[in-house]
Amino acid sequence: TQLLEQSPQFLSIQEGENLTVYCNSSSVFSSLQWYRQEPGEGPVLLVTVVTGGEVKKLKRLTFQFGDARKDSSLHITAAQPGDTGLYLCAGAQEYGNKLVFGAGTILRVKS
Amino acid sequence: DAGVTQSPTHLIKTRGQQVTLRCSPKSGHDTVSWYQQALGQGPQFIFQYYEEEERQRGNFPDRFSGHQFPNYSSELNVNALLLGDSALYLCASSLGTGALTGELFFGEGSRLTVL
Numbered sequence: 001t002q003l004l005e006q007s008p009q010f011l012s013i014q015e016g017e018n019l020t021v022y023c024n025s026s027s028v029f030s031s032l033q034w035y036r037q038e039p040g041e042g043p044v045l046l047v048t049v050v051t052g053g054e055v056k057k058l059k060r061l062t063f064q065f066g067d068a069r070k071d072s073s074l075h076i077t078a079a080q081p082g083d084t085g086l087y088l089c090a091g092a093q094e095y096g097n098k099l100v101f102g103a104g105t106i107l108r109v110k111s
Numbered sequence: 112d113a114g115v116t117q118s119p120t121h122l123i124k125t126r127g128q129q130v131t132l133r134c135s136p137k138s139g140h141d142t143v144s145w146y147q148q149a150l151g152q153g154p155q156f157i158f159q160y161y162e163e164e165e166r167q168r169g170n171f172p173d174r175f176s177g178h179q180f181p182n183y184s185s186e187l188n189v190n191a192l193l194l195g196d197s198a199l200y201l202c203a204s205s206l207g208t209g210a211l212t213g214e215l216f217f218g219e220g221s222r223l224t225v226l
Contacts, residue, residue, distance in 0.1 A: 042201050042217030088153050098167050101153030
């Protein structure tokens with residue numbers, strides 16, 4: 001059983017469309033991170049959210065941490081082909097760097 | 112500034128064999144964590160090394176062991192390989208073990224195939 005559930009598992013959209021990826025859990029996390037991974041490479045950190053209700057923006061990407069620190073969302077505005085990749089959410093449950101990852105959302109943006 | 116480097120990038124083994132994977136952390140980092148990423152899945156935490164000792168461990172059998180050297184580099188050893196050990200093994204480095212944000216820098220991984 002995955003501690004962090006990501007949805008959808010796969011998303012294929014046209015360039016210029018908006019999308020939202022969700023990361024849900026019944027557990028509380030001290031922090032939650034979003035990574036992007038391309039084929040043949042390791043995950044690259046996009047953002048870390050720590051405070052319940054926190055919203056962070058990174059250009060066309062908006063990240064939100066739920067008030068109860070159990071869930072998060074990633075919204076991409078006007079998606080571009082360069083956004084294509086595997087998006088992973090990861091939560092830290094305790095003091096330390098041990099992360100629990102979701103299974104990921106594969107995003108494909110067609111031009 | 113060198114990032115996290117892993118070797119080898121790809122390797123093929125047969126069931127029952129043993130494998131050693133290597134990792135050099137990002138410059139300035141002293142903590143190394145290892146993750147296993149099966150095809151179509153997110154990474155799963157194996158263990159973490161700091162000050163040459165295993166500090167945290169995930170739900171992996173004793174066949175998985177590791178080591179950290181004085182220069183902070185690390186090795187992951189897997190004995191008695193099973194088909195199910197086929198995966199991408201990721202090394203991640205960080206500064207210290209207690210960072211609240213848990214910010215990790217990942218290498219490109221070692222792709223292990225067990226036949």
